[in-house]
Amino acid sequence: MNGRPWMLDALLAAAIFLVTLGPGQVLRGGLEVVLLQVGLVLPLVWRRRAPLTVFALIAAVAGLQWLAGVQLPADVALLVALYSVGTHATWRRTLAAAAVVEAGVVLASARWAPEGRFLLSVVALTAMSAAAAVTGTSMRTRRAYLAALERDRDQRARLAVAEDRARMARDMHDIVTHNLSVMIALADSAHYVRASAPDKAAAAIGQIAETGRQALADMRRSLALHANDHEPDAADGTGLRAADDLRRHPTPGLAQLPALVDRLRAAGLATSLQVYGDAAQIPAAAQLTVYRLVQEALTNALKHTSPGTRAEVRVEVSSEAVTLEVTNNGTTPVTIGGGHGIKGMRDRVAAYGGTFWAGPFPAGGWQVSARLDLTAPHQRMLQEGSRGGGAA
Incomplete structure (x- = not known):
């Protein structure tokens, strides 16, 4: 019917x-x-x-x-x-x-109408016709309202899908760009020292393998989180591999910044790290965002600056906000801001209602600074409801 x-x-x-x-x-x-x-x-x-x-x-x-x-x-x-x-x-x-x-x-x-009842008849019949017209109009209004709600729901769903795709693209960009840059730098280093210092070349090759494993783990984790599928896949075992990777390579956060800095040092970028405050005060999602920001800033410094560049990372943590600065003293081409990396960092910070700046120093060098606001109610919901803390 x-x-x-x-x-x-x-x-x-x-x-x-x-x-x-x-x-x-x-x-x-x-x-x-x-x-x-x-x-x-x-x-x-x-x-x-x-x-x-x-x-x-x-x-x-x-x-x-x-x-x-x-x-x-x-x-x-x-x-x-x-x-x-x-x-x-x-x-x-x-x-x-x-x-x-x-x-x-x-x-x-x-x-x-019976004699003397003309007016009464008109009033009664008019009331019935008015009721029919008003009821029909109300039904049309209600249907239009429901249709508008459905359109709004569909639009929200499309926006959510678009945002999820953009977030996935940012994650893939950060993971692939960083790890490939480090692996290329390590491979070049191993090539240059293989004859004079074979032990250093072997160590670089080992670091290349570990960096590749880390990249695979990050990609599997990111894809599993974006697919919102935490059940093991009986066909290819993707879910089991992702769970195993998660145990061996925990979700990046402030605790993983020293390892990140060590990889950059091994790749040839002299980097120092200073972290102030208790990382336990901020959720895992915000920690992942900070990690990705530092990762992208250091990757840009590794890719675009001259040899001998030194980079400094400073992170300050409180229950209200996280601030970070990544600076380097190298000669940096102005085109560094034209790619997807800077835009991705800006988008990550915007999700927390924070502030972001990236640009060169007049005397040389480059700085990336950001502040994440952790006090807004909707940001607390975002952090607490984020899929396992992995979708920053």
Whole structure:
């Protein structure tokens, strides 16, 4: 029935026909009454498809009925048609249809109302027609409201998907760019010292392997979190591998910053790290954001600065905010800000309602500074509800 509304309307028309047609009317009016009765109720079958046309047909039959001087209870079909116009048409057309019904109310009351009851008849019938029109208009408004809610829900879902994809792209960019940069730097170092210092070359190769394993673990963890699937996949074991990687390589946070700095040092970027405050004060999601910011800033310094560059990382933690500064004294091309890395960092900080700046020093070098606000209520919900703390 839900997929065939015309069947419901056909049942409604049949019910009105049978309820309003009495045997006395047939005996008195004969075939004329039956035809008028059919003309009044039959168009209701199409009241949803063409409400204005159906209303016009029923109003025309009602006019013929008035001219013939036949009073029929089936005139209630006119109220159903008016309701249908209010439900499916604009308020202007509903008002015009109501005016037609009101004209019929006056004519019918003038002809059939008992003596002295004309005004009472007009008031009663007007109230019924107004109720039909208002009810139909209210139904149309309610449907429009529900449709708007559905559109808003769909739009929110699309925005959520777009945001999730953008977040995944940022994660993949940070993971791949950083680890590949470190691996390339280590490979170059191993190549240069393989003859003169084979032990250092072997150590660099070992660090390349460990960096690759770390990259794979980060990628599997990120993909598992974005897929929102924590169950092991029986087909390929992805879920089991992700769980194993999570045990061996915990979600990056402030505790993993020293290891990050060590990898950059091994790759040739002299880096110092200072962390002030208790990392336990901030959620895992915020810690991951700080880690990614430092990772991207140091990766840019490794990729874009001259040899011999020194970098300094300073992180200050409190229960209200996290501030960080990553500076280097190398010669940095101005194009460093034109890629996806700086934009990704800015987006990460914006998710916390914080401030972000990246740019060169007048005397040389480059600085990245950021402040994450942890006090806003919606940010606390974001941090606490983040998928296992991995979707910063």
